[in-house]
Amino acid sequence: MTVKATRNPGHSQLEAVLPETTWWKSPQLRRLNFCILSLIFFSSSNGFDGSLVNGLQSLDSWMDFMGQPTGTWLGFINGIYSVGALVSTIIAAWCSNKFGRKPCVWIGIIFILAGSILGAAAPNDTIYIVSRVLVGMSGGFITNAPPLLLNEIAYPAHRSISSCLFMIGYYVGSVISSWVTFQTRTYSSSWSWRLPTLLQMLCPLIAIPGFLLTPESPRWLVSRDRVEDARKVLAELHANGDLTAPLVTYEVQEIREAIAAEKESDASSSYSDMVKTPGNRRRLLITVTLGIFSQWSGNGVVSYYLAMVLDTVGVTATKDQLLISGCLQIWNLIFGTIGALLVERAGRRPLFLTSAGVMLVSYIIITGLSGSFASTGSAPIGTAVIPFIFIYFAGYDIALTPLLVAYPTEIWPFTLRSRGLSVAWLSAIGALIFNTFVNPVALSALGWRYYFVFVAILICYALTSYFFYPETKGYTLENMALIFDGHDRTVNDSEKAGSSGDGGEKVPGTNEVERV
Known part of the structure; x- marks a missing residue:
């Protein structure tokens, strides 16, 4: 059976923090x-x-x-x-x-x-x-x-x-x-x-x-609890070294939540x-x-x-x-x-x-x-x-x-x-x-x-x-689970990861992942 299209709220969040550049x-x-x-x-x-x-x-x-x-x-x-x-x-x-x-x-x-x-x-x-x-x-x-x-x-x-x-x-x-x-x-x-x-x-x-x-993969670094090293890599590659850039904050949060949800x-x-x-x-x-x-x-x-x-x-x-x-x-x-x-x-x-x-x-x-x-x-x-x-x-x-x-x-x-x-x-x-x-x-x-x-x-x-x-x-690596594992499950796992006391950050200027 063919797959029905799944709405991807994470895509709009990513667009909100992507700077306009060539x-x-x-x-x-x-x-x-x-x-x-x-x-x-x-x-x-x-x-x-x-x-x-x-x-x-x-x-x-x-x-x-x-x-x-x-x-x-x-x-x-x-x-x-x-x-x-x-x-x-x-x-x-x-x-x-x-x-x-x-x-x-x-x-x-x-x-x-x-x-x-x-x-x-x-x-x-x-x-x-x-x-x-x-x-x-x-x-x-x-x-x-x-x-x-x-x-x-x-x-x-x-x-x-x-x-x-x-x-x-x-x-x-x-x-x-x-x-x-x-x-x-x-x-x-x-x-x-x-x-x-x-x-x-x-x-x-x-x-x-x-x-x-x-550099080494920032996702592998996060999986080894080297979050700050991963942040530096993402900032260096995606944001001219700005550790506080909204895009870097979004990426670090998304990676941490996805990996934490998998461990959960x-x-x-x-x-x-x-x-x-x-x-x-x-x-x-x-x-x-x-x-x-x-x-x-x-x-x-x-x-x-x-x-x-x-x-x-x-x-x-x-x-x-x-x-x-x-x-x-x-x-x-x-x-x-x-x-x-x-x-x-x-x-x-x-x-x-x-x-x-x-x-x-x-x-x-x-x-x-x-x-x-x-x-x-x-x-x-x-x-x-x-x-x-x-x-x-x-x-x-x-x-x-x-x-x-x-x-x-x-x-x-x-x-x-x-x-x-x-x-x-x-x-x-x-x-x-x-x-x-x-x-x-x-x-x-x-x-x-x-x-x-x-x-x-x-x-x-x-x-x-x-x-x-x-x-x-249109899906990021972390949001691909929406297609294969179901939207509600992904959101629930993400919420568990975000409330587990791991210090997950909120991305400035973006909304929480909405339920469908």
């Missing part, structure tokens, strides 16, 4: 956006890897080095990255809650530096596989802590768009990877694949200066709490299905095995395959950014539903054209598949790219936020592991007929997003 005129917002841009760059390593192995499959030197991988061996080379990410994702959720968001990011940086250097210097295929495990281990840390930190420091009016832009960094990595591989294809030495492998650490390295300026209701950060209440069970359904659809909607075939897909429609030249891959990544970057910028204007549900419709129609056409090429061998029919691959990815990019991280991050309460995001990644990585092992085998055995599986999954995606994904536009 980010480019405000020194603290320019600094904040520089920090957020740096956090976005951390998602690039996943995108770099997704495009890297795809491009390396078009290079004879890499294929010879790895023993001409096909089928299960090729799936293992791709999938071992996801195995490393799967393990580290579980650890990262605990680390983010225990030690804070920033230490986890540093752990991820160390892993990716070690993995990139080891891969570029690998003397044999065994060492290369070990390097992919290390790079995969970085993935759990730099895809869990950075988006949490980004959401929790973002300027309230910019939070949704900033959060959705996190995964755009994925395509920044993809673009760099695909075009570096295109450029090195003419190298006669093994540096044709060693250089792209080494450059996997490029974007995380670029992000370090901005990350050094990024005996909420913890255990995975078992995700199934204890109807609201959390619904959050879990959304989180798991979104992770699965992000990888099982057909994109995994093209992301990791574009060369094989193009082979099935007669596009076999190395230059042509790499050129198409490079242009596709730029296309993805453009439409992913468009989706992120539309998230507040259009809303989450319209983006999900538009995405499902565009992907389904284009995938049906891709399947039909591929089948026709298989029976006729007509070059024009094979070439016609290419523009529909681009149309398909436009549909994917406007919703599943920006909202894969942003949607789960915003719907979970603070105590479960890191674990909720980890569940999203675990679902996505689990689906990705299945894809990377099964897709090359299925493509080799079934060819274009394998596409029918993803047509069915896209139908499921459309139905699930229509019936179960609520609209969250």
Whole structure:
């Protein structure tokens, strides 16, 4: 059943204390956006890897080095990255809650530096596989802590768009990877694949200066009873250092009340709490299905095995395959950014539903054209598949790219936020592991007929997003419980927290949260 819209009184309170300013005129917002841009760059390593192995499959030197991988061996080379990410994702959720968001990011940086250097210097295929495990281990840390930190420091009016832009960094990595591989294809030495492998650490390295300026999450600080430290962070980032600004007072009060209410209701950060209440069970359904659809909607075939897909429609030249891959990544970057910028204007549900419709129609056409090429061998029919691959990815990019991280991050309460995001990644990585092992085998055995599986999954995606994904536009992180847990319960919890003697402040010029 679809969700009815819920009135959000907290939104009007926030508007009352937000100063009228534009980010480019405000020194603290320019600094904040520089920090957020740096956090976005951390998602690039996943995108770099997704495009890297795809491009390396078009290079004879890499294929010879790895023993001409096909089928299960090729799936293992791709999938071992996801195995490393799967393990580290579980650890990262605990680390983010225990030690804070920033230490986890540093752990991820160390892993990716070690993995990139080891891969570029690998003397044999065994060492290369070990390097992919290390790079995969970085993935759990730099895809869990950075988006949490980004959401929790973002300027309230910019939070949704900033959060959705996190995964755009994925395509920044993809673009760099695909075009570096295109450029090195003419190298006669093994540096044709060693250089792209080494450059996997490029974007995380670029992000370090901005990350050094990024403070710890104020919400994590409040959870550790470091309220004054949190106040200083919020004042520095959102109010030019003014500790008494109405916006800072409002944010501190809202964060303290939300975290106190979670403690009042005996909420913890255990995975078992995700199934204890109807609201959390619904959050879990959304989180798991979104992770699965992000990888099982057909994109995994093209992301990791574009060369094989193009082979099935007669596009076999190395230059042509790499050129198409490079242009596709730029296309993805453009439409992913468009989706992120539309998230507040259009809303989450319209983006999900538009995405499902565009992907389904284009995938049906891709399947039909591929089948026709298989029976006729007509070059024009094979070439016609290419523009529909681009149309398909436009549909994917406007919703599943920006909202894969942003949607789960915003719907979970603070105590479960890191674990909720980890569940999203675990679902996505689990689906990705299945894809990377099964897709090359299925493509080799079934060819274009394998596409029918993803047509069915896209139908499921459309139905699930229509019936179960609520609209969250206009809600702060703390007020998201209005949608999932009910308005009256949220108000009562907030009132308990405010009267529990914790020194909660009243925000000047705003009214109490009204009952509906």
